[in-house]
Amino acid sequence: MIGSILIGILSSGIRLATPYLYASIGETFGQLSGVLNLGVDGIMLMGAYAAFFTVVKTGNLALGLMAAMVTGALLGLLMAFISVTMKAEQGISGIGLYLFGLGMSELLFKKTLGAVQTVNGFPALHIPGLSRIPVLGQIFFQHNLLVYIAFALVPLAWFVLNKTPFGLRLRAVGQNPQAADSLGINVNRMRYGTVILGGLLSGVAGASLSIALLNVFQQNLTNGMGFIAVALVYFGGWRPRGLLIGALLFSMVNALQLWVQVRGINIPSDFALMMPYVITILVLAAMAKRRVHAPAALNVPFERGES
Amino acid sequence: MNQRKLWDLLPRFTPILAVLLALLVGAIMLIALGTNPWIAYEALFVGAFGSTNALADTIVKATPLLFVGLGICIAFRGGVLNIGGEGQLVAGAVAATAVALAVPTLPGWLIILVSLFAGMLAGGIWGGLAGFLKAQFHVNEILSTIMLNYIAVFGMNYLLRGPMMDPLQAKLGSFIPQTARLPRAADLPRLIPTRLHLGAAIAVVLAVAVYILLWRTTIGFRIRTVGKNMRAALGAGINVKGYMVLSLLLAGALAGLGGAVEVLGLHHRMFTDGSAFGFTGSAGFNGIVAALFGQLHPIGTIPASFLLGALLTGANKMQRVVQIPSALFGALNGLIVLLVVGSEIIRRRQARRIDREPKAVKMASKVKDE
Numbered sequence: 029m030i031g032s033i034l035i036g037i038l039s040s041g042i043r044l045a046t047p048y049l050y051a052s053i054g055e056t057f058g059q060l061s062g063v064l065n066l067g068v069d070g071i072m073l074m075g076a077y078a079a080f081f082t083v084v085k086t087g088n089l090a091l092g093l094m095a096a097m098v099t100g101a102l103l104g105l106l107m108a109f110i111s112v113t114m115k116a117e118q119g120i121s122g123i124g125l126y127l128f129g130l131g132m133s134e135l136l137f138k139k140t141l142g143a144v145q146t147v148n149g150f151p152a153l154h155i156p157g158l159s160r161i162p163v164l165g166q167i168f169f170q171h172n173l174l175v176y177i178a179f180a181l182v183p184l185a186w187f188v189l190n191k192t193p194f195g196l197r198l199r200a201v202g203q204n205p206q207a208a209d210s211l212g213i214n215v216n217r218m219r220y221g222t223v224i225l226g227g228l229l230s231g232v233a234g235a236s237l238s239i240a241l242l243n244v245f246q247q248n249l250t251n252g253m254g255f256i257a258v259a260l261v262y263f264g265g266w267r268p269r270g271l272l273i274g275a276l277l278f279s280m281v282n283a284l285q286l287w288v289q290v291r292g293i294n295i296p297s298d299f300a301l302m303m304p305y306v307i308t309i310l311v312l313a314a315m316a317k318r319r320v321h322a323p324a325a326l327n328v329p330f331e332r333g334e335s
Numbered sequence: 336m337n338q339r340k341l342w343d344l345l346p347r348f349t350p351i352l353a354v355l356l357a358l359l360v361g362a363i364m365l366i367a368l369g370t371n372p373w374i375a376y377e378a379l380f381v382g383a384f385g386s387t388n389a390l391a392d393t394i395v396k397a398t399p400l401l402f403v404g405l406g407i408c409i410a411f412r413g414g415v416l417n418i419g420g421e422g423q424l425v426a427g428a429v430a431a432t433a434v435a436l437a438v439p440t441l442p443g444w445l446i447i448l449v450s451l452f453a454g455m456l457a458g459g460i461w462g463g464l465a466g467f468l469k470a471q472f473h474v475n476e477i478l479s480t481i482m483l484n485y486i487a488v489f490g491m492n493y494l495l496r497g498p499m500m501d502p503l504q505a506k507l508g509s510f511i512p513q514t515a516r517l518p519r520a521a522d523l524p525r526l527i528p529t530r531l532h533l534g535a536a537i538a539v540v541l542a543v544a545v546y547i548l549l550w551r552t553t554i555g556f557r558i559r560t561v562g563k564n565m566r567a568a569l570g571a572g573i574n575v576k577g578y579m580v581l582s583l584l585l586a587g588a589l590a591g592l593g594g595a596v597e598v599l600g601l602h603h604r605m606f607t608d609g610s611a612f613g614f615t616g617s618a619g620f621n622g623i624v625a626a627l628f629g630q631l632h633p634i635g636t637i638p639a640s641f642l643l644g645a646l647l648t649g650a651n652k653m654q655r656v657v658q659i660p661s662a663l664f665g666a667l668n669g670l671i672v673l674l675v676v677g678s679e680i681i682r683r684r685q686a687r688r689i690d691r692e693p694k695a696v697k698m699a700s701k702v703k704d705e
Contacts, residue, residue: 110673110676114680116673119477120627120672121672123672124670124676127620128666128669128670129666129669130669131665131667134660134665135364138660139659139660252481259478259481262475305485305486313471
């Protein structure tokens with residue numbers, strides 16, 4: 029009995045890590061290049077809407093995912109234009125992007141779909157063989173495609189960031205854009221690229237909610253997940269492994285909360301819900317001692333010829 | 336020469352231009368959604384200014400924006416970003432409610448005073464905590480204020496579903512998460528027979544006070560120095576960390592007071608829908624928009640809040656008349672922020688050019704990036 033409950037919670041915890049992983053991996057690339065995109069939540073909402081709308085109208089999941097990616101990339105482009113070309117204060121423009129996505133997704137949803145409805149999202153894919161393993165199979169290998177891809181992105185991101193020339197150049201741009209520029213790296217192009225990639229992945233994060241995990245859309249569907257994804261990047265110390273730990277921390281608590289809610293158990297779960305946020309603050313505070321530092325040029329617009 | 340003068344004036348008008356541009360984008364979207372923008376905007380205008388009641392509602396809506404916006408002015412001038420308005424509003428409101436309910440037998444004016452003070456204190460602690468974390472542990476205040484928003488909301492949910500819940504709710508078995516109504520003696524006086532309460536006047540007086548603080552006192556000068564040039568401030572022996580904490584503390588205190596005023600002046604009880612939005616209506620975020628729109632000047636933030644309040648109030652009316660969700664104006668608010676911060680670069684370039692001119696007028700004409 030307790031065993032099956034635990035398996036259920038762990039399995040749903042793994043699933044719920046998906047949106048955090050997509051969004052925070054995307055954000056990591058942007059931040060390593062020196063751009064803080066605080067508008068992730070707004071992009072996620074727009075991505076979730078775009079995917080949901082497309083699937084309602086066409087029934088085609090691949091098309092829905094594509095719609096979310098395009099929407100996310102376009103909003104990433106907007107953010108890149110404002111923070112790289114117009115050199116705006118990134119924290120504030122991110123809030124602008126968030127408010128825009130929040131309002132726009134609600135407006136479009138109400139005008140184009142209106143009533144709450146569900147779609148048939150990505151089905152669970154049982155990995156042949158592995159999913160038959162008792163306990164582990166149920167926890168790890170009976171999820172939908174977007175969940176597997178999210179977890180596969182963690183080592184992939186690690187490899188790209190640490191083992192490729194691109195990763196090295198990316199860090200250079202974030203740590204010392206002037207030096208990178210003098211070495212012939214196009215700082216602004218790099219930043220545009222990573223912020224657009226971040227937007228695209230945030231769009232996928234939104235889609236993972238609306239057409240794979242929850243299969244519904246409603247106003248403010250993400251409920252601030254995008255902000256948490258940004259915090260996870262700091263929490264994880266700009267390393268994919270750290271992101272994974274942080275994402276699982278939040279998703280496991282979410283899963284636990286969901287389970288308690290479904291059972292209608294009346295315990296003050298607010299403190300459990302509060303915990304990940306408290307822990308995040310504590311971890312961020314502890315990082316000062318661990319000497320984990322943000323990219324030196326994070327949140328600093330690049331101007332040629334200034335140092 | 337004339338052209339040059341116009342160009343120099345442009346930055347002063349960017350917020351207005353941003354709003355006009357946002358309304359234009361809104362009009363295009365309305366057309367795309369099959370609605371006549373004239374009719375929609377007329378409904379918006381009438382809904383915001385059309386009657387005494389509408390005007391009063393606009394001011395009531397603008398009041399929390401002004402409180403939060405004033406705090407944002409201090410924080411941003413002090414070089415710290417306060418995204419924690421939502422949590423600070425909630426913390427202030429919960430504290431004010433708890434205090435007002437605890438001392439129902441005191442004279443009304445005294446309940447109001449201690450209750451407002453409690454709200455200010457709670458908000459100040461909530462903001463100051465982010466400042467402390469930044470000063471002592473280098474925790475990015477953007478992140479900590481966001482985290483503190485959530486912590487405040489969960490704390491509020493716990494209190495309103497538990498210890499602070501209206502005893503009547505438990506008796507009736509309905510368990511709506513709200514407190515009892517505050518003692519009527521603690522209602523903020525109404526200014527005219529509408530929903531307009533004293534809170535708006537308090538906010539305006541505070542706007543002047545914040546202006547005096549920032550531009551007419553040593554403390555304000557130091558706050559602004561830290562914000563403008565931290566190295567210079569360090570060199571001048573200013574306690575930079577202390578002033579960062581102070582900026583966030585004051586920002587939080589103003590937002591907290593705003594939350595308390597919302598309770599005492601408008602709702603007369605605390606309630607939750609599970610998120611911050613139910614109580615704040617996103618005033619914590621929209622206050623940032625108001626402050627930016629007021630060019631981070633406390634006096635400028637007064638008309639800016641009024642205008643945003645009008646947009647939000649009018650949007651509700653418009654929703655009823657042309658069935659366009661008021662979320663449109665949430666989106667347009669976001670667009671205004673993007674346009675305002677995106678156009679800052681024009682002002683900065685000008686400032687730089689003006690700096691250079693006295694040195695060598697010749698150089699100014701050569702500056703490439705004009």
